[in-house]
Amino acid sequence: MKIKPFELERFFAKYEFNTPYLLSCSDCEAFTLNKLLKMADDETKNLWHNLKLSYTESSGHPLLKQEIAKFHTSILPDEINVLVPEEGIFIAMNCILENGDHVISTFPGYQSLYEIANTIGCKVSGWEPVKQNNWFFDVEKLASLIRPETKLIVINFPHNPTGAIINHKQQLGIIELCREKNILLFSDEMYRFLEYNEKDRLPSASDLYENAISLFGLSKSFALPGLRIGWLVSKNKKLMDEIARFKDYTTICNNAPGEILAIIALRNRSNIFRRNLEIIKRNLAVLDSFFLKYSNYFSWNKSNAGSIAFPEFLGNIGIDEFCKRLIEKEGVMILPSSVYNYPGNHFRIGFGRKNMPEALERVEQYLNEKFYNEK
Ligand SMILES: Cc1ncc(COP(=O)(O)O)c(C=O)c1O
Structure with a gap:
């Protein structure tokens, strides 16, 4: 079976583990094993400790x-x-x-x-x-x-x-x-x-x-x-x-x-969903202010569910170049719409992780510095 490369997964394979700030992940802040095990009841504790591989x-x-x-x-x-x-x-x-x-x-x-x-x-x-x-x-x-x-x-x-x-x-x-x-x-x-x-x-x-x-x-x-x-x-x-x-x-x-x-x-499940939605909603409030402040640069189509959205970059360079510069200059990874084979200057932003505001500050820094005007 010959299958075309999975563009998004190849992009992640290239950058996910060597870029300090991931601003396009679709997952929520992962639990540690310890934290998850603390949620175990007597039955599952027993299953875990006596688990045969x-x-x-x-x-x-x-x-x-x-x-x-x-x-x-x-x-x-x-x-x-x-x-x-x-x-x-x-x-x-x-x-x-x-x-x-x-x-x-x-x-x-x-x-x-x-x-x-x-x-x-x-x-x-x-x-x-x-x-x-x-x-x-x-x-x-x-x-x-x-x-x-x-x-x-x-x-x-x-x-x-x-x-x-x-x-x-x-x-x-x-x-x-x-x-x-x-x-x-x-x-x-x-x-x-x-x-x-x-x-x-x-x-x-x-x-x-x-x-x-x-x-x-x-x-x-x-x-x-x-x-x-x-x-x-x-x-x-x-x-x-x-x-x-x-x-x-x-x-x-x-x-x-x-x-x-x-x-x-x-x-x-209820506690886990609640915790993840809290992170998402906190981050969304930060994103709302960011996109309002930088409405010259972005068009923000807010999502209704999930941990990702697909805003549009309105700047004077193409989306692939914008993503490349963010990675190189600020160590921030966002996903260009080209990996979705979708036209235009959209990008995927992820907001399920706790350090999203920090990553966003880097983007802000980039927008405010000379890099943006570099050709
Ligand atoms: C819509 C959708 N379906 C399926 C998957 C596959 O999930 P997993 O990567 O855990 O196999 C993903 C992962 O990003 C997804 O976004």
Whole structure:
């Protein structure tokens, strides 16, 4: 299988571990192992201390699947497969799609959500938001992209990179379209539970539609990306069985320590989400003032959920050059829209980490110094 480079991941590979200030990460401030273990109850403490590092149950630890089912109104533990989030995308796309199928995906987006389909030989149409309308995803526009050979619609809300969400009526509209035309729905819900207003939180698509498959996990809302634990959920048994069989060729089963730590995290979900939202909201207030002060340089389309947004740089150099100079002169990494293959001078900013204000001060310093005027 020959697949195009994952531009965003290559950019991170180049800069993430040698740039002092990361201003575009999508995860929240990661917990230390110590802090997470302090949240353990008697049962999970016992599981942790007596953990044997053997192979684990392929679809996930039974207690972990029980905890995951609590995020849902109608999903049973048997309808869950625990895996690495990115692996979930890879496996699901490979199980669902064949050469010649048509796929519609939210765009811009996390590249694997449409690139694996491209590689399989599918035709992919991007469902793009209206930028001028605060990244509004219009369901009528989505309907107009559907073709007789459309096999799959891929959505990602809260959305990477814009932080946009849709409302429940729009979500039901998408499901109605899928049901009417017998289309599968892949719903990437990695940023769920980071809605700034709780009332904006959508039900998981897998609870609403029998041919939806939802992806969620610990990497974003839980601030535990290093555990490499996520899960796919669907009532479509045939598809979930195929996914289980495909996984025998990727990881077979999950890492044993990660599963126990995941159970601890899920049992403390409310406190973890609250802590992450506090960091995000504090940072967003700082960003609001920053973008107001520097409105000559930036157009700020505020996000509605999640830990990232996609503002536009209005300065006199291109976005790639702006990002390069910030890295070189100030040691601050932001992601240019070119890694999303999206035109214009947008960039992804991340605000789930505690040192965001410090990184922003560096940007401010850069804007106020001569570098900006350098050619
Ligand atoms: C929308 C979306 N889906 C899936 C993933 C994959 O998660 P992970 O990197 O933990 O495998 C990411 C990671 O950035 C993401 O932003």
